[in-house]
Amino acid sequence: MGSQPSRRQFLQAGLALPAAGVASAGLDRAPVPPAPVPPAEYRTLGKTGLRVTGVGYGIGFVPIPEVVARALDMGINYYDTSRDYGDSEKIFSGVIRGRQRDRIVIATKSPSRRKADILKDLDTSLAALGTDYVDIWHLHARDTPASIPDEAVEAMLECKRSGKARFVGFSCHDPNQMVDFVLETKAFDVVQTTYSFPIGGRFRDRAIERLAGAGVGIIAMKVVVALTGLNLSSLDNEPPRKGDGPLAGIKWVLSNPAVGTTVPHMKTIPELEMNFRAMSEPYTAADEKLLYVLNERIRPDYCRMCYECTGKCPQGLPVTDMLRYLAYHDFCGNYHQARMQFALLPPDIRSVRCGDCARCVIECPNGVQVRDRLVRAQGLLA
Numbered sequence: 001m002g003s004q005p006s007r008r009q010f011l012q013a014g015l016a017l018p019a020a021g022v023a024s025a026g027l028d029r030a031p032v033p034p035a036p037v038p039p040a041e042y043r044t045l046g047k048t049g050l051r052v053t054g055v056g057y058g059i060g061f062v063p064i065p066e067v068v069a070r071a072l073d074m075g076i077n078y079y080d081t082s083r084d085y086g087d088s089e090k091i092f093s094g095v096i097r098g099r100q101r102d103r104i105v106i107a108t109k110s111p112s113r114r115k116a117d118i119l120k121d122l123d124t125s126l127a128a129l130g131t132d133y134v135d136i137w138h139l140h141a142r143d144t145p146a147s148i149p150d151e152a153v154e155a156m157l158e159c160k161r162s163g164k165a166r167f168v169g170f171s172c173h174d175p176n177q178m179v180d181f182v183l184e185t186k187a188f189d190v191v192q193t194t195y196s197f198p199i200g201g202r203f204r205d206r207a208i209e210r211l212a213g214a215g216v217g218i219i220a221m222k223v224v225v226a227l228t229g230l231n232l233s234s235l236d237n238e239p240p241r242k243g244d245g246p247l248a249g250i251k252w253v254l255s256n257p258a259v260g261t262t263v264p265h266m267k268t269i270p271e272l273e274m275n276f277r278a279m280s281e282p283y284t285a286a287d288e289k290l291l292y293v294l295n296e297r298i299r300p301d302y303c304r305m306c307y308e309c310t311g312k313c314p315q316g317l318p319v320t321d322m323l324r325y326l327a328y329h330d331f332c333g334n335y336h337q338a339r340m341q342f343a344l345l346p347p348d349i350r351s352v353r354c355g356d357c358a359r360c361v362i363e364c365p366n367g368v369q370v371r372d373r374l375v376r377a378q379g380l381l382a
């Protein structure tokens with residue numbers, strides 16, 4: 001990684017850009033000045049030493065090139081994609097073509113478990129991204145140590161030795177289940193984990209603290225899921241603006257110094273510009289209040305991924321995973337991802353209908369209406 005541009009350089013780059021929504025018509029009208037871009041904040045990503053912006057970018061399945069380009073121009077330097085996200089890597093490569101490679105931290109992921117497949121996936125990703133190295137090479141969605149067999153660890157270390165990957169890690173939904181494994185193997189430089197106001201705190205803080213204490217870089221994902229798109233008009237006399245929930249949510253995540261960066265997916269320039277402010281604005285009492293209210297509103301519907309119900313369904317349903325798939329649709333608007341993940345469940349699990357159960361044995365300690373949510377998931381995704 002070359003030297004990072006200073007805040008000032010990025011600030012100047014951002015200010016030089018046309019702002020979103022600038023009026024284009026009307027020769028006699030004075031041009032609207034570009035929206036000022038607040039300074040980006042850089043953090044060190046654990047022992048990698050990489051200096052990354054606190055707000056990164058989750059490229060996702062269908063990146064919008066103009067929004068990604070604007071993020072690059074504003075100074076966001078951390079971009080997360082995956083082999084699993086359709087044409088995501090390829091679309092992203094089109095946006096970064098011609099830009100200075102060493103100013104962009106690229107993370108992508110392999111879905112594979114076998115050594116040969118992981119090595120091949122990396123070459124495929126490099127070709128799709130149009131680069132000869134990635135900064136972070138992850139194993140995708142590993143929620144148990146068994147999902148990272150020895151040969152997968154060997155493959156990741158070989159990717160690093162070859163210089164095609166500068167650092168290695170994995171993504172997971174519950175760091176509690178992975179922290180001992182990471183500390184014992186000492187193979188991984190970073191961990192990308194689900195972490196947000198609704199599912200952080202007592203659910204994940206201790207694990208994150210242990211990982212960060214060992215120098216493992218922490219990348220927080222799903223930081224604004226469940227905080228977006230809610231109707232807040234009845235909240236009080238001065239309802240928050242659209243985007244206040246995600247902004248407060250990212251500020252909450254960044255208030256934990258153990259977090260290196262965050263990877264919210266952003267679909268519009270106003271959303272990007274709103275989230276960007278999380279790096280320069282303090283987390284306030286008003287943010288806290290808003291997050292508490294939002295958290296209560298989503299309580300019956302949003303699984304906190306605490307995994308306390310694991311193994312309790314007599315029909316063997318992986319309740320946490322199924323509720324997460326439903327959340328991809330209900331909270332992220334991504335029906336494709338929800339359906340695709342559901343389709344990967346074994347046929348005997350997909351064929352269960354919770355509506356046939358007289359009573360659900362699972363009583364969620366976090367208030368999730370498990371049976372209702374699963375009935376919805378099965379109706380929508382099966």
Ligand code: SF4
Pocket residue numbers: 302303304305306307308309310319320323363364365366367368370
């Ligand atoms: S349904 Fe409830 S108990 Fe089960 S993982 Fe989600 S929050 Fe935890």
Ligand code: SF4
Pocket residue numbers: 313314315316317319352353354355357359360361362370371374
């Ligand atoms: S209703 Fe509850 S107990 Fe019955 S199949 Fe669904 S998750 Fe299992």
